[in-house]
Amino acid sequence: MAVSCQSVEETIAGILARRPVLGPVLNAFGPLLEARASLPETLKPLLESAGLRLPDMRGERASQGVPLLADESLKGIDAPLRAAAEVMLPLLAEQEAVKPYAAKLRGFFLGSGEPDGPAMPPLDALAESVLREDAPVLEKTAVGIGVPPEVLLFAFGFMLGPVLRALAAMRPGGDGKDAPWNAEGAWRQGYCPVCGSNPSIAYLERPVFEEKNAYLAGGGGKKHLHCSLCGTDWVFRRGACPSCGKEGNDVMEMLRESKNAQGERLDWCTKCKTYCPSVDLRERDTTPNLDALALGLLHLDMVAAKKGLHPINPSFWNTF
Ligand SMILES: [Zn+2]
Ligand SMILES: [Zn+2]
Known part of the structure; x- marks a missing residue:
């Protein structure tokens, strides 16, 4: 797991401190x-x-x-x-x-x-x-x-x-950036390259530093999707909808709190009205457990439901 640094417990404690409801x-x-x-x-x-x-x-x-x-x-x-x-x-x-x-x-x-x-x-x-x-x-x-x-x-x-x-x-190398599905152009789908399930959440990565030289090797912001079932992470195009695959400047919109969002938001598609929760890791100091964070964005799920949007990964907690 390349990005899951906080445990489920730590992530939930962090969410509860901000959203006791x-x-x-x-x-x-x-x-x-x-x-x-x-x-x-x-x-x-x-x-x-x-x-x-x-x-x-x-x-x-x-x-x-x-x-x-x-x-x-x-x-x-x-x-x-x-x-x-x-x-x-x-x-x-x-x-x-x-x-x-x-x-x-x-x-x-x-x-x-x-x-x-x-x-x-x-x-x-x-x-x-x-x-x-x-x-x-x-x-x-x-x-x-x-x-x-x-x-x-x-x-x-x-x-x-x-x-x-x-x-x-x-699998040797796990599902990190060397995983075969993360090779350029190897996997272009919005569903999981391993098990075919839909993502529970997306994340934008932080800038990448090359450890040996401390040079900035990339500006960050690369988008990954996280599988709701098997937990695999894979790279996905930023301007594209993981549900219908449409791509372009006018396809994806964002739904987020105006204050203290800490990079948390929903990315929703203007074409098929499907949304996927998302977190921009460049806007926070800690890397949350992604599965727990997906659950912690329930307040945004409710706003999305009122707007007539559908979750890409329906579950008992985000269908109303
Ligand atoms: Zn999977
Ligand atoms: Zn779409």
Whole structure:
């Protein structure tokens, strides 16, 4: 992780000091974000023993906009997914939207605990269907368990997310600026080059200093998008809409507080009316945890909703 310097806790504390009104939401979702951030480290050995690794990027497929995992078999991902479920399900059960279905979800992901209970279903197929946006498979599974599809998707995202984060982090060089998708022109999409999910937030980077000479190697301001599911960061064109891809001087507008914004804003598209939260790191001293900050911009989500704009990454906390 090139940019996540503050922890989830530190970022949330910083937001609460400025916006105490967001306390209930941040306190409800904070523990989920903390667990998701710390899980990947413990999942790596499970991924290794399952022989799972991120495939190499293939230039032609990437230029066609096909994410790395779109046509990959995820065989072997069941064990790490269940390990993630053990940690995440109790936290998910605290969420208002999930609470009524907590027992059903637990039964599905972790079994009844009885030796003669129903066999646990393979989770690799469910993971593959989520990454391929194969809605019928997800819906059929949801109906089978007896939970609404959006609840299953929300809960499963918090299991699949940490597993994919571990997978992405095991790649030599991680997802830093040397990652293959950040090579000039390698990946031009507004969705994630690894898993295909939409970004939860964008950031503009600080000026880059070359450590050895302390020369300014770049003026900063390069735009990156941050994946809502697997946490990958990738470079994106500044004047372009990550949702519809349109580009030009009159495409993107900005929505921000007039005072003490600390670089926080929403970038919204005048063509498709979709917005993505964003932070200009040149306007603040600390680098926040991006997932926590996305949640901390909820006050702007509400303004956007009143303007008739739609979030690029809809979730329980930004749809009203
Ligand atoms: Zn991703
Ligand atoms: Zn657009």
